[in-house]
Amino acid sequence: MVGDSTVAAGGERRPGRFLPALVPQRWALRRWALWGLPRRGSVCYLVGVDALAVAAVVLAALRFPPATAVVAPFALLAAGMVVSAELARPVERHREDTLLGPGVDTPWIFAGVLVLRPGLATALVVLSALHQWFRVRRKPGYRQVFGAAATTLAALAAGAFLTATGVRPLGEVLDARTVGLLTVAGLVFLVVNAALVTGADGPRRPREAAPGHAFDAAMTAFGLPLAWAVAAAPLLVPVLAGATVVLHRGGLGAGRRDHVSIDPGTGVLTAASWRGAAEARLDRPGGPGPAVLLLDLDHFRLLNDRYGVRVGDAVLRAVAGTLRDEVRAADLVGRSGGEEFAVLLPGTGPFDAMAIAERIRLRIASTLVALKASGDGPQFVGVTVSIGVAGCSPDGVLADALLAAERAVLQAKAAGRNRTVCAEPGVSSS
Template sequence: MVGDSLVATGSGGRSSRFAVPRRLLGTWSLWELPRRGLIGYLLLVDAAALAATTYLFALRPPAPSALLPFSALLAGMILSSEISRPIERSRADTRLGAGLDAAWIFAGALLLPPALAATLVVASAVYRWLRIRRGIPHRQVFAAAATMMSALAASLLPILVGAAPFADATRDFQGFALVFGTGLVFLSVDAALAAPAAEFGAEPSGFAFDAAMVAFGLLIAWSAVDWPFVTIVLAVALVVLHRAGMMRALRGHAGTDAGTGLLTASSWLDGARTQFDLLRGRGTDLSLLMLDLDHFARLNDEHGRSVGDDVLRAVADTLRAEVRAADLVGRFGGEEFVVLLPGTTRFDAHAIAERIRLRIASTSVSLGGRQPDDPLFAGTTISIGVSSHPADGETLDRLVGAADQALRAAKVAGRNRTVVFEAEESLD
């Protein structure tokens, strides 16, 4: 029945012998993307990165001597990222790309065999997943795959033109031109592969930022060959400049989404963490709603993006009208929204979610039809996932993940409904 309220368990819902593959594949948010061509493109890039790396490992196995610079770059990358972790977490909320790690990855593209350069990207992706942010899996996998392809292309360029390895090359204009070209290849491949990212709500990291990281990567590689101790100085300078620049950017950012007037993802997360830590210390209930418009891509295709923007604004207005001033409402990118409800139990959060869902289902925007057969109004429905603290998570990340899982369950169950996450009780 359309509009039902359901419960999603932490074990993936109702059990069956297909529970594990369904959890791994069937509920992956990749399948919720609106265009099959986009899904195919993302999978193609992922597969190409894996296949190319595997082939190059077999074709040009890294010599044991390459393991020392690989280990040094890996250690420097992890250390600098760990120091900058709070800033990188804010940046990682909505941005694709390797971030601060791009400097070390490009240095690896200059110094390491292609397969090891790609492996450095894999190490960066695993570290970011474990220590910075566990975001949408298909988005983070694609970001890593695109960066792997960029590193492979950059490290293969000197080989293809028959140039000497970076460590043995002369430091003259010809050598600089080759390194400059290598940097352009790295940036261009990454930008070209990430261009479709806007289709699923993420933003590329920005050419100027990536170019600055590539420039630092060149200096790191150069110092590692000619004056290794300077690499430590450059690493410290990279972290300091990165932190200062990102802090200025965060302070200068208005914190609101231009299209809806709601908080941006990074601003919402900053406020939500503050609220979460405060209320957790007091032992107060707290709930979270994750909301996603149903078939929004189809609405854009049928009526145009301007109508889609009007619908997003109408939904944002409805959210503001249906929650309290103390509640935190943000836009998570694309057609996804999130609401933090301090001092709200699971039962009350479910009631609020249902009220919002029904209100949005009855909201429409004018199309201004001029012909008798033209539609006059356009509207949408919304799917909502609900999670609550402390039952569904002791951290904000887990609470967001639980609500996201409930939201995906609502989509699978037919959309236009509210699903409450319910962690499966352990059996003694």
């Protein structure tokens, strides 16, 4: 509905807008943004890793079926992981993604590799992914599944290494050989996961990736005392869990971005923090330049006047949530004004930036916020967005890219709104 930002529905639904209530739209396979990726090779790779993880779990579960003796350790690890993840949730929400996705859950998952059968160790990975989805940060569904699949394959590879070497992680004597093999198992866990994620997202600059690698290694190493405590001294598990959370929140996660300011209304970066972080990205030498997206909600003031500020705030939160879902881990999302948002896409060319912007525009146009129910049934309100896209050379000035993107937004507004316009002449989409 080009140029019209409000949609009131009193029982009437747009065709294709809604799925059955029991099937969340994010998890409906046919609606995943995965199928809209510009490179078919990326789609095949992500789906292939997912399929390989499922096959590996089935084979491992058949080869090593769960035993009654490990039910209690599994319950202890699962409970400790959920509780510690809840306590660390304020930090995890704003931690920059590292190559090992589980974050504060990592020591519990690696401990599960050491003390559990493969099937139950995989169950910890699934539980971690579900907690991340419902309580921490929601990524696009296909990315959430891929992250869990990569961690699962890494855990199974580490477990297979331990089985092949015959090491007993919880033996009575931790001699030098055992400690060395446990260290190698941790490295296998880290390297396999990093390789799988790098295959999907491409390599990161060493300077940029080093803090994340250190964080992942520290969290994995903490799984060793956790595994020992689960089997030999269960009462120490809460103590170690508390230590994990304190270290994590106190600075162990060097990849966090809690030093920046978060807009309380939308949960994305404030304008000043976004600009500072974006300029810091431009200061890093090497690699292609980033792209900038500026998004301006169409007729937002009319929406506020008609439905009230509370509904307007709910729409802003919904738009911000859509942006966080649709961008990649390395991208920066900020609120640049009252109804304006900005996105920095590092290492993204004009074609891919336009594809991402179009996907965002379509997702926002299909996002609705429920209004107070009336006698005519439920009502919903939605909003459209005009997007300006501009590229920036590696040694360019951010202000120039923002100015070009702003001019593109004005062109989108003049062309009828609900459009994506690239700052390059003649490249637009509606």
